[in-house]
Amino acid sequence: MTERKIKIATTSLAGCFGCHMSFLDIDEQLVQLNERIEFNRSPLTDIKHCGPSDIGLIEGGVCNADNVRVLREFRANCKILIAVGACAITGGVPAMRNYFDLRECLEEVYLHGAGVTNPQIPGDVELPLLLDKVYPIQEVVPVDYFLPGCPPPADAFLAILLPLLNGAVPPQMADCRFYYD
Amino acid sequence: MTETTGTIFIDGKAVGFMQGQTIMDAALSAQVYIPHLCHYPGLTPSGNCRLCVVEADGRRAAACTTAAKAGQQISNNTAELNAARKVITQMLFVEGNHICPSCEKSGNCKLQAMGYHLGMLEEHYPQFNPRRVLDASHPDILLDRGRCILCGLCVRASHEVDKKNVFAIAGRGADAYLIVNTVSGKLGDSNLDVTDLAANICPVGAIMFKERGYVTPIGERIYDRQHISDVAMHEHVTEQKGDKKR
Numbered sequence: 347m348t349e350r351k352i353k354i355a356t357t358s359l360a361g362c363f364g365c366h367m368s369f370l371d372i373d374e375q376l377v378q379l380n381e382r383i384e385f386n387r388s389p390l391t392d393i394k395h396c397g398p399s400d401i402g403l404i405e406g407g408v409c410n411a412d413n414v415r416v417l418r419e420f421r422a423n424c425k426i427l428i429a430v431g432a433c434a435i436t437g438g439v440p441a442m443r444n445y446f447d448l449r450e451c452l453e454e455v456y457l458h459g460a461g462v463t464n465p466q467i468p469g470d471v472e473l474p475l476l477l478d479k480v481y482p483i484q485e486v487v488p489v490d491y492f493l494p495g496c497p498p499p500a501d502a503f504l505a506i507l508l509p510l511l512n513g514a515v516p517p518q519m520a521d522c523r524f525y526y527d
Numbered sequence: 528m529t530e531t532t533g534t535i536f537i538d539g540k541a542v543g544f545m546q547g548q549t550i551m552d553a554a555l556s557a558q559v560y561i562p563h564l565c566h567y568p569g570l571t572p573s574g575n576c577r578l579c580v581v582e583a584d585g586r587r588a589a590a591c592t593t594a595a596k597a598g599q600q601i602s603n604n605t606a607e608l609n610a611a612r613k614v615i616t617q618m619l620f621v622e623g624n625h626i627c628p629s630c631e632k633s634g635n636c637k638l639q640a641m642g643y644h645l646g647m648l649e650e651h652y653p654q655f656n657p658r659r660v661l662d663a664s665h666p667d668i669l670l671d672r673g674r675c676i677l678c679g680l681c682v683r684a685s686h687e688v689d690k691k692n693v694f695a696i697a698g699r700g701a702d703a704y705l706i707v708n709t710v711s712g713k714l715g716d717s718n719l720d721v722t723d724l725a726a727n728i729c730p731v732g733a734i735m736f737k738e739r740g741y742v743t744p745i746g747e748r749i750y751d752r753q754h755i756s757d758v759a760m761h762e763h764v765t766e767q768k769g770d771k772k773r
Contacts, residue, residue: 432628435649436620439629444656445673485653492648496628518646 355386361406365431371500412474441480533597550590560756565678569764624673632732634748640755664715675733685725
């Protein structure tokens with residue numbers, strides 16, 4: 347009898363996909379991991395909605411209405427939700443817009459920005475509305491574990507995932523496993 | 528070494544002290560680390576960051592401002608105190624704009640190193656996202672109040688060592704902020720110099736030198752190489768002056 351594979355869903359909200367790249371940096375151990383897990387919604391599968399999953403990895407902070415929808419969908423469907431990287435945990439670089447009004451930001455970029463030829467603030471209904479600020483994900487939904495770093499080193503992904511795959515609680519991570527910079 | 532005048536016990540370890548020493552002084556001379564941010568040996572202790580709070584004879588007190596008393600039983604490195612210290616550190620993070628991944632001070636920053644030391648994984652509290660005035664008027668030194676933790680080290684260094692009184696803290700509580708003692712309030716109109724202790728002692732990224740960005744690469748900086756508890760054993764104003772560490 348084959349063991350049921352652990353379902354993992356991943357997404358990047360207001361992130362740069364750097365955390366996903368770091369996850370892939372576990373290199374050949376991906377093969378070993380692949381025997382134990384299968385991916386649900388993820389940039390790696392192109393599945394559009396998060397179905398019931400065991401573990402959800404969230405990269406990036408929450409900057410617009412679509413991020414909120416996706417994050418809530420993950421929380422509703424994932425037994426364990428992990429905030430991955432500085433942006434998910436603190437808002438990170440995108441949150442540097444929090445020191446300005448949203449209107450100021452939009453006008454600077456779309457009306458007064460260098461090289462703007464047809465100045466107008468985009469208002470297409472297809473575009474998700476921006477939030478007033480960029481929020482860490484734990485300010486929007488409850489989060490089970492945090493994996494800090496910009497990005498978290500590849501080893502750190504294994505350090506948190508392997509115990510979870512075995513049904514154990516991940517140990518307190520050693521200093522060397524996480525980076526704030 | 529001068530003769531000790533008594534002994535205190537920090538987590539059970541006997542530590543000698545001399546008359547007039549604080550618990551922090553005695554601990555540092557005995558190579559015992561008590562976490563601290565606003566204290567710097569050689570400057571008058573201020574007791575404002577509260578990270579060094581220990582239990583002295585069952586009562587909580589800031590180690591940097593409490594005199595050592597013979598026979599004192601002190602708890603320092605306990606799970607309970609370290610949990611409280613982590614909460615204080617998290618509050619310091621959310622109160623300001625601490626942008627580690629894009630901050631030039633990253634790796635040389637004591638607040639960041641304290642986060643590592645206390646195993647802080649996240650900020651826990653909602654961020655304040657304060658809007659504080661940035662002052663780039665000085666030709667060589669940048670003042671970003673968003674990253675200031677109001678430890679007052681620059682204030683004390685400028686007053687006690689540089690004898691210039693360039694900085695002060697105005698306002699109270701959550702409205703407190705760092706001010707510059709010039710008519711315009713601008714740093715550029717002050718006589719702050721890059722060799723001043725006040726310009727070098729900032730534990731975070733609030734007072735930084737211009738045109739030196741990334742001279743020391745990430746990964747080779749103070750707290751990339753050494754733990755904050757080891758660095759703290761070698762700190763004194765005489766060593767800090769003149770920007771030797773950067």
